[in-house]
Structure formats: C-alpha cells, structure tokens
Amino acid sequence: xxxxxxxxxxxxxxxxxxxxxxxxxxxxxxxxxxxxxxxxxxxxxxxxxxxxxxxxxxxxxxxxxxxxxxxxxxxxxxxxxxxxxxxxxxxxxxxxxxxxxxxxxxxxxxxxxxxxxxxxxxxxxxxxxxxxxxxxxxxxxxxxxxxxxxxxxxxxxxxxxxxxxxxxxxxxxxxxxxxxxxxxxxxxxxxxxxxxxxxxxxxxxxxxxxxxxxxxxxxxxxxxxxxxxxxxxxxxxxxxxxxxxxxxxxxxxxxxxxxxxxxxxxxxxxxxxxxxxxxxxxxxxxxxxxxxxxxxxxxxxxxxxxxxxxxxxxxx
Amino acid sequence: xxxxxxxxxxxxxxxxxxxxxxxxxxxxxxxxxxxxxxxxxxxxxxxxxxxxxxxxxxxxxxxxxxxxxxxxxxxxxxxxxxxxxxxxxxxxxxxxxxxxxxxxxxxxxxxxxxxxxxxxxxxxxxxxxxxxxxxxxxxxxxxxxxxxxxxxxxxxxxxxxxxxxxxxxxxxxxxxxxxxxxxxxxxxxxxxxxxxxxxxxxxxxxxxxxxxxxxxxxxxxxxxxxxxxxxxxxxxxxxxxxxxxxxx
Numbered sequence: 001x002x003x004x005x006x007x008x009x010x011x012x013x014x015x016x017x018x019x020x021x022x023x024x025x026x027x028x029x030x031x032x033x034x035x036x037x038x039x040x041x042x043x044x045x046x047x048x049x050x051x052x053x054x055x056x057x058x059x060x061x062x063x064x065x066x067x068x069x070x071x072x073x074x075x076x077x078x079x080x081x082x083x084x085x086x087x088x089x090x091x092x093x094x095x096x097x098x099x100x101x102x103x104x105x106x107x108x109x110x111x112x113x114x115x116x117x118x119x120x121x122x123x124x125x126x127x128x129x130x131x132x133x134x135x136x137x138x139x140x141x142x143x144x145x146x147x148x149x150x151x152x153x154x155x156x157x158x159x160x161x162x163x164x165x166x167x168x169x170x171x172x173x174x175x176x177x178x179x180x181x182x183x184x185x186x187x188x189x190x191x192x193x194x195x196x197x198x199x200x201x202x203x204x205x206x207x208x209x210x211x212x213x214x215x216x217x218x219x220x221x222x223x224x225x226x227x228x229x230x231x232x233x234x235x236x237x238x239x240x241x242x243x244x245x246x247x248x249x250x251x252x253x254x255x256x257x258x259x260x261x262x263x264x265x266x267x268x269x270x271x272x273x274x275x276x277x278x279x280x281x282x283x284x285x286x287x288x289x290x291x292x293x294x295x296x297x298x299x300x301x302x303x304x305x306x307x308x309x310x311x312x313x314x315x316x
Numbered sequence: 317x318x319x320x321x322x323x324x325x326x327x328x329x330x331x332x333x334x335x336x337x338x339x340x341x342x343x344x345x346x347x348x349x350x351x352x353x354x355x356x357x358x359x360x361x362x363x364x365x366x367x368x369x370x371x372x373x374x375x376x377x378x379x380x381x382x383x384x385x386x387x388x389x390x391x392x393x394x395x396x397x398x399x400x401x402x403x404x405x406x407x408x409x410x411x412x413x414x415x416x417x418x419x420x421x422x423x424x425x426x427x428x429x430x431x432x433x434x435x436x437x438x439x440x441x442x443x444x445x446x447x448x449x450x451x452x453x454x455x456x457x458x459x460x461x462x463x464x465x466x467x468x469x470x471x472x473x474x475x476x477x478x479x480x481x482x483x484x485x486x487x488x489x490x491x492x493x494x495x496x497x498x499x500x501x502x503x504x505x506x507x508x509x510x511x512x513x514x515x516x517x518x519x520x521x522x523x524x525x526x527x528x529x530x531x532x533x534x535x536x537x538x539x540x541x542x543x544x545x546x547x548x549x550x551x552x553x554x555x556x557x558x559x560x561x562x563x564x
Contacts, residue, residue, distance in 0.1 A: 226410075255409070291406045294368055295461075299420025299468055300394040309419055313411025313447070 012043035018113040033078040060091030067102040082111035094124040105135040116147040124154040128162040146174025158190040175204040188216030195224040197315040200233030214248035229262035240269040243277035252281035319344035325376035336526030349517035397471030405461040414444040421467035432463040437489040455486035
C-alpha cells in the first residue's frame, strides 16, 4: 500500500472523528490500523507479523489479511470502514488467514454518520490455523436517520485447538436494516464465542443468523444474541448450533427486550448427532423485567433511566 | 409525630384484605421491626410504603414529614429518601456492580463504590467490575444491594427479611450496614422472623391479619409472637380475647 495523499489523510481524519471516543486509536507505531472510505484506502499502518494487501473494487475493496505463523500482535489491530456521503454502496471483501499459533485482536469500526441511503456489504472468509486465536469485534456507529443497510456475511473455519471470538455491536444511532449472517465450522478442541448486541429503534429491521457447527471432538461454542427493540423495530434471530463429535459442548442464548410496538422473533435450533455431545439453549423475549425496573426505581431512577440501565447491562 | 406515618391504610389483593385499616408511626433515626406470621401483610406493607405498582391501589394515607406521598410513584418516593432492600434481590444480566451502585448514589464517584463495597465486606477490586447476575451468590447480591442503598444515603430504609438465604459472614456485614444507617440518622424498618435480626431493633410492631395488634418493647413483642402467634390456629386472625389481651 502506498502512502496516503494529503486529501486521503484529511478524509481519514474526518472518518475517525465520526467515531467519537472510539476514534483515537491510531497513535503509536506499534498499533496496526487500516482506514477505508468507500472504495479507497485513506490510511494504513502495519506491524511485524501482520500483512495486509488491498485491491480496489468499483464500490469497495478486497483485502487479504495474513497473520504469520506464531505471530503475536500485542495491541489490537484497528480497522475503520465507512462512508461520509449520504448515499452509496461500500462492499468489503475480506480474506483472513491466521496461521498456526498466531494471535490478533481486531477492532473494526463501521461508521456512516450521514447516511440516508447507504449500503454496507461485507463478505468475509476466515481461516484460523491450529492453536491460533483470532478475535474480531465489529462496532457500528450510525447516524440518526437509520438509512443504512448492513449485510455482513462471514464464513469461518476454526482449526484444531484454535479460538475465534467475535462480537457485533450496534448500539449508537439507528440500525436501519441489518442482515447478519455468520457461519462457523469448528474442528477438534477449538472454541467459538459469538455475540451480537443490537438496539433497534424507529422502523429498524434486523435479521440475525448465527450458525456454529461443532464438527470436532471437544469443540466448544457459545452463540449469544442480545437485542433491545423500541418503537416499531422488528427483529428475527436464528441461532443454530449443531454438534456431531464426542464431548462437543455448546450453548445458545437469545435475549430480547421489546418495548412499544416492536416485534421480536427468536428461533433457536440445536442439533446433536453424537451421544457424547451436549448442547443447550435458552431464549427469552419480553418487556423489561418488572423487578429489575422497580429495584432501580426504588433507588430514584425514573422509568426511562432504569430501562436504559437494564438494557445497557444486557448489551454491555 | 413520626417521620413516616401510615393512617388507616387498607389494601386488598385478589379479593383478600391484606392491610386492614393499619395505622402506625415510624420514628426518625430509629430501627423498627415488623414481625408477624407468614401472610400477616409485612412485605405488602413494605411494598405499599415504597409505592410498588401492585400495591398502589391502597386506601388511606402515607405521610413523609407530614406530607402525603401515597399518590407518588416509586422513583419519586425514592428521591424523597425512601428505599427498599428486597428479600430476594433482582439479578441484572451484564450490569456491572459499580454501575448498579452508582445508579442511585448521592455522590457518583469511584470512591463511593469502594467505600460502600468495603462496608459490606466485599473487595472492590474483585467485585466492582462483576455483573449483578447469577454468578453472584444470594448473599453477595444482598450485600451489593445494601451497598447500593448505603451509597444512596436514604432517610427511610425498608429491609425485607435481611437474613434470608445468607451465611453468618454476610449477616454480620448486613448488621454493619444497619449500624451505618442508624449512625446517619436513617429510619429503618426491618421485616423479619429472626431473633438475631430483632436484636438490632429498638421498637417492634406485631402485625396480624393486616393490623398492628401490639407494639413496643422488642423482647415483649417477640415473646408474645413466640408464645401465641407461632402456634396460632386462627390463620393470622387473632381472637377477640387475644386482641383484647394485647391492646394498649
């Protein structure tokens, strides 16, 4: 990647400024980062053990992220994807390979502060080598209009003894339309930890599909979806976990708080194909728990403040 | 005149009269105990004073500093200084202990969190960032709830069965918190069956069938409760003779 131009630096600065408190991350030579505005890389810095190649597409980028064997990236790698204009399409195609025994924690921020009609698509394939750990935290920051369509689709292979942890968070701003689709295959003694935390407001439409396949002996997975819906927002959550190897263990947890005219639907699917495997699930949809509410109100919080705090906990 | 006065408070739930024309004063800075058999109306009374939604349709008056509060919602009563420690504290998935404590705290600082956690015998380093959820034992949640109330610095504290489901260490810490409330001049109303808890009260009220049937010295009231109420076959309703025998 070539050095960014002055105009690109300015765009990167504006993009990061839209992240608010989350935008001050790129200081320091030991912190890797990549900023993409539309289909343009406007800022980047790499550290030893981490390689990133980017091709420009018509309406986005295609990136190859590679972690060398045994590389331990000490500080979180920061990615920032976004668009400042009110309209447009950003398509991110990402190929990630974490080689054996490597480690990286990636913090991705997706920002669309002015969106009225923006589509953000992510197609990712991730392979995590034996004994490696790859963490991917994706936080979305949207504007007040909710004019964003977010379509993240990711396929992951977690090799023997490897660990994949991922979080998807959209708490600030209007969600718009979210169609989240993650599917993960887990080899022997690997670990999968996946959580989506979303607040839906207005006319937001949210669809979550989290799927994990525990294919190898002793593989473990936890799939969690925690949503709070207000106004006329709707959500459908499909959590699927299959276990087909001895001592595979998994748990599915879906919790949704529904207020106003919001509508929520949860479909947990657990499938066990081996007598020594074990998978559990729980799903709870409803209004804010009255005892929690009354407890906080008996400390002096009004109903809205108490509700916000309960939701903060659930999504925190 | 008490800091908190109830005048002819009556409450029916599910067609049954739970509080029955109850009149009582609670004195500023004193520790009171409400004792009585199961179903006598003790927890209902606490809920009515706090203004919990299930108990808002009561009749009669509740006065704080002489001003009626029976029409105020829970949060407004709390802002005026009344609060409730629940028999079974709520669990809050994901909500950190420090956030919970500071939610109603008078001074919202890290120093407050540390002070109140230490007061209830919990190490702030270990507990402040934990969630108030099922990973905590019942005793830990009770102590954290009391820590949150200490941070609030209330004027009237209702404590519903403070000793239920906890170990000796936790109970000791709860008594420490009780001492703190008293030192700060708060009015405490203990709802209890426990003689251990009763030792910390200065006045006792015997509640039966939604009425106060006796009040005064803790030892005497507890003695009556032990002698008469526990073996009472009158489904929480004393006989006329019994009532006559205890009336002041």
